[in-house]
Structure formats: C-alpha cells, structure tokens
Amino acid sequence: MNPLPTTSYAVLGLLTIGPMSRYDLVAFAEASIAHFWTIAKSQIYGELSRLEDLGYVKGTDVKQSGLPDKRIYEVTPEGLEALDAWLAEPGFEPDRFRSGVLVKLFFASRMPEERLTEMIAAYRSRLEEHTDYHQRIVDGLEQSPGAQYMRATALLGLRIHETVLAWANELLRTLESSPTKTSSKKRRSR
Amino acid sequence: MNPLPTTSYAVLGLLTIGPMSRYDLVAFAEASIAHFWTIAKSQIYGELSRLEDLGYVKGTDVKQSGLPDKRIYEVTPEGLEALDAWLAEPGFEPDRFRSGVLVKLFFASRMPEERLTEMIAAYRSRLEEHTDYHQRIVDGLEQSPGAQYMRATALLGLRIHETVLAWANELLRTLESSPTKTSSKKRRSR
C-alpha cells in the first residue's frame, strides 16, 4: 500500500493532543500548523474517513441538544504506532514556498511603477494583518506537552514573517524614493 | 472562460525574456523563479499547448542534426496583452509555505531526541547545499531588463533562506546542549 501523505499524519498527530470533532480539528489545525501545513476543511473529512478505514482512528457519534450531532475522533493504538513509525523515519519532504506576488514582481518591468508600488503596499498591509497571528499561536500552545517543539515551529513562522515584512518595507522605500514619473532629478552614472 | 492560473502567466512572462524551447524553459524556470514558483517539466508542456490554443504563444519547429527537433516558442501580441492585463490587476494569490520538517517537528515530543537531532541536522545540511543557489540566480539575472525586480525576488529568497538556516542552527544548539539521554541532572518541578 502507498505510504500515506503527510497530511494524514498531521491529522493523526493533532488527534494525539486530544480527541476532537472534525469541526474542532479544522479550527485547531488553523491555530497551530496552518502556517506551514494548511489542511482544507473538506480534506479533514476525507482524511478521517481514510484513517478510520485503516483503523488508525475511531469516531464516536455524540448527540447534542439544539446542535447537530458531532463525531468525536480519537487515535487508536494502531494509529499511534503508525504515527510513531512515520516520525521515526529519517526522511522529510522538501519545503515549498509559493508566492504569487513574487511572480508578478519578477515581471514588474512590464508594470506601471505606480501599480507596482500599490501592489507591494497591499502586500505589506496583508502581512501586517498577520503580525499577531504567530504570537497567538505561541500563546495557545503554552500548556501542551511537547510545547517546546511546537513553539519552535511557530518561532520559525514568526521569523519568516518578519523577514518578509522587512523585505517588503525595504522594497517600498526603494520604490517610493525612485524617480516615479518622468521627473528624474538624479541622473544615473554610466 | 476561467482565468488562467498563475503558472500560465509565469510561462508567458518567461517567454517575454526571449523565445525558448520547452527544454530551455524548464531550465530557465529552474534558475529563476523556481524558488518561489516551481513548475514541473511536464507542466510546461501542458501549459504551452494551452497557451498556443489561446493564441498567446506561437511555436515553431526547428530541425537539428544529430539532436531531436525542438520547438521554439515565442509570445504573440495577444499573449503580451494578456500578460500585461494580468500584471495590471491589483490582486495576487496569498503566499503559501509548506514544510514537512515542521510537521514532524511539531510532533517531535513523540520522537526519540536523537532522531530529532539527526533530522534537524539533515535539514540544515540540505539548506546549506542551497546556500549558493540564490546568489547564482542573482548573478544570472545581471543583464536582463527589469533585472532590479528580478533581483528583488532573489533577494527575498536569500533572506528567507538565511532566516531558516539561522533558526535551524539555533534549534540544533538547543538540542545538543539539552540532556540527551536518560541522564537528567535536573529534575522537573511538579
């Protein structure tokens, strides 16, 4: 059988922290690993079906009054075994970074400079909206066991965020101080 | 009709730098935008078919003696128009960062600490192998028009790389200075 994708183990791993409904899992993933491993809502549902078929998790229906029933999932001993076997493997997937802004920036010589400045400014704004995100993650992980490692992942997220933000600011400063229109006071040396 | 994915415009954009065979495109993409927008070899072939169907690029077969024929692609005026229209749009996709190591690290409390150290050490090695990669990109872009913006993308790649490397080193130092085996001089307060 094919090895499971990383996402499966991510789901399995999150469930080791505590039994959860799928809905809770989505929220928890969002607040913990999403910044380096996003899992779509609909994916969680699919993954859990697969994991249950494999006997790695066990779901139990829980009735609620006034709210729809939920299904609480917990990891089975076989699931734990599978997770630990995966963790013990030395290999890991290479990191992937994908940036639509950078694609546009790469070809920005075809863009009016004003548009470019707007785009980078919008990019910075979006980054700034996420400035507290990582700190919130660190705070939310304070009590978990293994929190030190979890904090390390959030720390990298924070660092990268800061790096990108600093780069965007730098670029913006360059753009704003450059001869915007046809008014060029400084002439280039050549 | 659905808007084209970013990858299409990336291919289109790369072709504005100069007409290229698909093979060359793969290599050029690898040496220019791959660190923030990877395009698989087989994808290039598919994209170019689509772009040709749309009339955005035009391919011409070139016979070679001793080597297989190649097909040189160039952007059409309609393609340029489409590219510029895309560049003029204000929106951009959110960045995505995906890290398999971080997933494992997140659950590293279930890992023997020795394994973890090995993993992070391997991660650092892999990073170090790529240390010159970005500088090479910057060097390779020296003469292109719009090189300033291209260099900006490479610069961010470099900065992120440095950030991650520093983080990995820091983490490794922590791991190596921590009580590795069962020898715990310090006992936990509880």
Next chain:
DNA sequence: GTTCCCATGTAACCCGTTACATGATTTT
C-alpha cells in the same frame, strides 16, 4: 561500457481548493 545531456512527450494519480448545501442557535 555506462552514464550524462539534449529533447521530446504521455499517463495517472491524488492532493488541495472552492463552491454548494443544510439548519438551528446565538449574537449584533
């Protein structure tokens, strides 16, 4: 003699995303 480079492509898979759909309760 084997491996690498040039250059082409196809097939298949599945992962990930987006959109759609439902419905009661709580909050604004």
Next chain:
DNA sequence: AAAATCATGTAACGGGTTACATGGGAAC
C-alpha cells in the same frame, strides 16, 4: 432582521507531481 457560529457533509475541478518512455550523441 441579518449575520455569525456550530456542525455537518458532497461534488467537482484542475493543478502539480511522479513515473514511464524514447533515443541519439557526447563524455568519462
């Protein structure tokens, strides 16, 4: 009265990756 929250799920698409396949010439 409207919007958000809780909680469930399905359908469909397509993008991205990996693997397979060919084959001559150059290099080691």
